[in-house]
Amino acid sequence: xxxxxxxxxxxxxxxGELSAGVPVEIPVEVARSYRARTKGLLGRDGIDGALLLTPxxxxxxxxxxxxxxxxxxxRRMRVLAVRTMSPxxxxxxxxxxxxxxxxxxxAMAGWGVRAGVTVEVRVG
Numbered sequence: 001x002x003x004x005x006x007x008x009x010x011x012x013x014x015x016g017e018l019s020a021g022v023p024v025e026i027p028v029e030v031a032r033s034y035r036a037r038t039k040g041l042l043g044r045d046g047i048d049g050a051l052l053l054t055p056x057x058x059x060x061x062x063x064x065x066x067x068x069x070x071x072x073x074x075r076r077m078r079v080l081a082v083r084t085m086s087p088x089x090x091x092x093x094x095x096x097x098x099x100x101x102x103x104x105x106x107a108m109a110g111w112g113v114r115a116g117v118t119v120e121v122r123v124g
Contacts, residue, residue: 005054007036010123012050012101014112024111028052028101028121041068046104052121056100058093061085067105071113072097078118082108 012028027049031037037053042063053059059070064087072080072094080097084105101113113119 005030005032005052005121005123007031007033008123010121012052012111013120013122015117015119017112017117026050026103026111030054030121030123041102047102050101050103050107053100053102055098057097058091059085059100059102060090061087062090064088069103069105069108069113071101071108073099073101073119075099076118077120079113079115081115082113 008030010028010030012026014024014026016022016024029049029051031040031051031053037056040053040059041047041051045065061068067084067086069082069084070091071082074080074096075098077099080094083091085091
């Protein structure tokens, strides 16, 4: 499943298990270039929605101003694990992770993003 994403914006679609079967749509920023992935959420006070880092297998929160939820995704966009990270932490590399989704701490649980769920990113 080769994706040809570019830096930009789109929509994260989460299956509607928590919303009576209606998929949840969340604004997402895609960070595909080295520069965009390196900057990530650094220097921000928050994010409206989520940030997808691709390709990525691990993240850190050095220089971050707020705690984040981190979802590790495999190449089919299935969530392998979700962790909450405080600022100043180094996340361990996650085997099989090809993408990392970041959001403000606590947001992912409300969206239904958890291990085993397959999400979709729509751009354009």
